Amino acid sequence: GCTDKNDNCSFWASQGECQNNPGFMHSNCPVSCGTCVEMKEEDLLLIENVTNYGKKQVVQGEHSPRTLDVIRKTMHYMQNDLQKLPPQVIAECTNRDELCAFWAAIGECTNNPEFMSQECGPSCQNCGEPVVPPCPPLGTIAAIQPGGIHDMFERIVSNAPGNNTDIDIDQDMTNYTVQILSMPNEKALDVSVEYGQYPWVISFDNFVTDEECDKLIELGHMVGYARSRDAGEVKADGSFEDIVSEGRTSSGAFCSYPSNCRGDDVAQRIHDRIAKVTGIPAGNSEDLQILKYEVGEKYGIHHDFVDQQLLHQCGPRILTFFLYLNDVEEGGETVFPYLGISVKPKKGAALLWPSVLSSAPRQRDMKTAHEAKPVIKDRKYGVNSWLHMYEYVDLPCGFNTPYDLL
Numbered sequence: 001g002c003t004d005k006n007d008n009c010s011f012w013a014s015q016g017e018c019q020n021n022p023g024f025m026h027s028n029c030p031v032s033c034g035t036c037v038e039m040k041e042e043d044l045l046l047i048e049n050v051t052n053y054g055k056k057q058v059v060q061g062e063h064s065p066r067t068l069d070v071i072r073k074t075m076h077y078m079q080n081d082l083q084k085l086p087p088q089v090i091a092e093c094t095n096r097d098e099l100c101a102f103w104a105a106i107g108e109c110t111n112n113p114e115f116m117s118q119e120c121g122p123s124c125q126n127c128g129e130p131v132v133p134p135c136p137p138l139g140t141i142a143a144i145q146p147g148g149i150h151d152m153f154e155r156i157v158s159n160a161p162g163n164n165t166d167i168d169i170d171q172d173m174t175n176y177t178v179q180i181l182s183m184p185n186e187k188a189l190d191v192s193v194e195y196g197q198y199p200w201v202i203s204f205d206n207f208v209t210d211e212e213c214d215k216l217i218e219l220g221h222m223v224g225y226a227r228s229r230d231a232g233e234v235k236a237d238g239s240f241e242d243i244v245s246e247g248r249t250s251s252g253a254f255c256s257y258p259s260n261c262r263g264d265d266v267a268q269r270i271h272d273r274i275a276k277v278t279g280i281p282a283g284n285s286e287d288l289q290i291l292k293y294e295v296g297e298k299y300g301i302h303h304d305f306v307d308q309q310l311l312h313q314c315g316p317r318i319l320t321f322f323l324y325l326n327d328v329e330e331g332g333e334t335v336f337p338y339l340g341i342s343v344k345p346k347k348g349a350a351l352l353w354p355s356v357l358s359s360a361p362r363q364r365d366m367k368t369a370h371e372a373k374p375v376i377k378d379r380k381y382g383v384n385s386w387l388h389m390y391e392y393v394d395l396p397c398g399f400n401t402p403y404d405l406l
């Protein structure tokens, strides 16, 4: 029958996740999303028949018609086309997950081809075919070329209005100053030595006004700060366990359009300001993740780069723009253990660092692993803006659902 598969379903639904993350929600929380459907006799038979080719398929929610369509095509493919292929291919061709047909119906065969070919050959009707990595989506271009991160940081440092009185600040810009916490030495421009080089890390003062800080905190409360899920929980596609916030005990709220947050004037102004300073379009930023740490809460050492996103249309996270929304009496520092950097939270301040190498912007820069120290006295509020290589907002980012629920 039609049931919710997670205790948090009704909470997530109340936060607008049915609209925000329909892929994940409609298959896991159909009751809370109100998307259970009555199945026809012939459809039930179809679902029964396709179990000859792997796991029984889940058909639920508003995507049911398209999911059934995939199953019909799967049956035809398995009974006709597949039979012309070598026996080893036939033997390997099976749906290994109950969500294969659903994923195929929402476009994952093209958005996430490596995973889908492995797990869901019948549903994608491509058993034995070589995997073609996804092209960058039409109409968007890579935000950063090799060397571009280095150039960007140099530009940000020399253009900071508070450091340089020649720069006019327009209406929505603040009079921020910039300090360099880490930068490559001269040889950084020689690509071949970059692995041994230090990355850029810079901090900003007065990047966000007091009023904007207060508004962002309030938006977080409006959306609702949800406690991070425990590390090790199996994700919708079963493969993200070790990426998930190892050691995060704080709470977070994603400032999305469906939760009436991303469209807010202040949220938009912050996205625009970050875009103006970095030169990376606002659409390449994930929804602002507003964080709340109570006394004792922390985020253990981790890296913001997510390997699986290399296969997604949005591409990897290339930069983290982190905002501090309040002064914290004690604790709560952001620490980069490999760089000897420790930053104390300060209202309106910000921190910018790359997740990737400037010379090879699809490769993780291990040196920017970092942690948030436990808050000792007070409460800490912060914001993540994760900037991607490609457009994030208007195009599907493969399986962004599991991250969006962190």
Ligand SMILES: O=C(O)CCC(=O)C(=O)O
Residues within 6 Å of the ligand: 291, 299, 304, 322, 332, 333, 334, 370, 371, 372, 373, 382, 384
């Ligand atoms: O709270 C901080 O200082 C850093 C948080 C962080 O690294 C993250 O959320 O990925």
Ligand SMILES: [Fe+2]
Residues within 6 Å of the ligand: 302, 303, 304, 370
């Ligand atoms: Fe982080």
